[in-house]
Amino acid sequence: MPFNRRTGVLALCLSAAFASPLSWAQDFPIKPIRIVVPLPPGGSNDVLARLLGQKMSESFGQPVIVENKPGAAGNIASEFMARAEPDGYYIAVAPNQTVAVNPVLYPKLPFDVNRDLTGITMMGRVPMVLVVSPARVQATTVAELIALAKANPEKLSYASAGSGSPQHMAAEVFKSMTGTRITQIPYKGSAPALVDVLGGTVDVMFCPLNSALPHIRSGKLRALGTTGTKRVDLLPNVPTIAETIPNYESDIWIGMVAPAKTPPAIINKLNAELRRSLALPDVQGKLAEQGIYAETSTPAEFTRLIATDQKRWAEVIKAANIKPE
Template identity: 45%
Template sequence: MKKILLAALTSLCALASAPAALAQASPNYPVKPIRIVVPFPAGGTSDVLARMVGQKLTEAWGQPVIVDNRPGANGNIGADHVAKADPDGYTLLLMDMGNLTISPTLYPKLPFNPQVHLAPVTMLAYSPHLLVTSSALPVKTTAELIAHSKATRGKLNFAAAAGTGSAPHLAGVLFAQRTGAEWGYIPYKGGAQALADLISGQIDATMNGMVATYPHVKTGKIRLLAVSSKNRLPQLPDVPTIGETVPGFVSGSWQGVMAPAGTPKPVIAKLNAEMARIVKLPDVVEKMAAQGAEPQTNTPEEFSAWMKSEIAHWGKVITDAKITLD
């Protein structure tokens, strides 16, 4: 009798939890508002992209999409919030994946593991860094910058836009590791302040996103040497890539979406398909191009493999440079 009662209770518990699980995996998803957490301040690339995608999701599915900005700790505060959220598809993370793949090595006490506590949905966009220098610096090419940095024996300053351990900072570290360039790193809270000091000549070089940087290039206030993408940009066909001088060099900003681990696969698949469709819409492509970004989507499995590779890649860069943050 006890065994029968125990079996009955187990069945009742399973039935009680079944509606929630079925609701999560329901083809009717979503049935309530979706929240996209952006772990950076409003106005940046991740925020702009979240609002564009969110509007299109609302139009397609008829449910409000709320963008929730939770900045701090190179994106870790917002990412941790999503990692601990209910895995029901109604709380998502949209951020620069470069920051997320850097964090496991950079922060020894990181309160979550991106590969364990977050589930990849899809990549959305990629935008390269621009390698720029002060107009006063006597260099016009990447090769000349490398030679000049060696000749001045570390007297040059490289602006670590967005702070120590940020993607722009580590792009500069990787560049130095690969080329033997010698410079010191000056941390900044954001790219705007770094560019202001570059324009005034207080800083010699930096890498930063296209949207904020290129207007100053056009006015001649700073000098553009190269882009960090694998191939030359259609918008700047005459500007060489860093890889043309430093083979294989690629850096930049990869925006992507993740959900809490355990989110039902049908929900992940539905989000993946719809977001991949959205970022290829002509008006979205046009707006992304204005942000210096281009659509870049993949499957959850491809995204997971990419993250694993990038964590290993940036982990070595950080370890070799002996960079740590608490």
């Protein structure tokens, strides 16, 4: 076939069509990457996105833009990602509430996390701490709080950031494992919930470590236990709740996801870059200051964690008859 403009264009189109995903990944990225955050600026998810976005931009030589898309307990951001182009240029911060709790709490979401999203990597954990208002609660240990709650069923109250929030789920697991009845007072977010515990309006809260720490140090809150499997470096004298209630665990974890059909080679390239960034001492130091502990995984491991936690929280939601707000 003689070469002319028409056949030349055809050849270029065919070449692009049959280019291997590996070659796409080698060129990736050739334009700005956007990180979607399902919550407002300022929290742990936003801190992770902005810190890692800066490191990714330096490494890739392309801008990395953070876009906050809060609302509907993170479902707005998840739906956006489910419909985003699967080319690696839109990725999203994924806390366990949005990808592990919401899919089993909300019965009719317009997307399917397991079908429409895929894991890139785990990024970190944020321990929570069980705190009480010293003005309202005399308990100084987890065991004393359990005894107080059992002696006064439904008289103690706990503040949550709303139905399905990490604070809510941590409290429901606590109640289930101890046979206690403590009344939930839901708020629209963690900040107003914490304000009322500090003000002595509510008795108890499972609070993210970074938010509670200044008030624990000032004496405005009393810390009884942390929610992870090991003690927190910033509160070495505070035991884990599991030291009193074996196998108790209810940390906040945060990962990164992409649209489901994103080429594996691009997922792997993003995974490698995020893991490299999270291993940097300066990144780990800045995160630790915020009560965030860096932790990474393979894409497959993170996708499995999402599925495993969905099963766990489905059981808790069913047993406690939790309904979305």
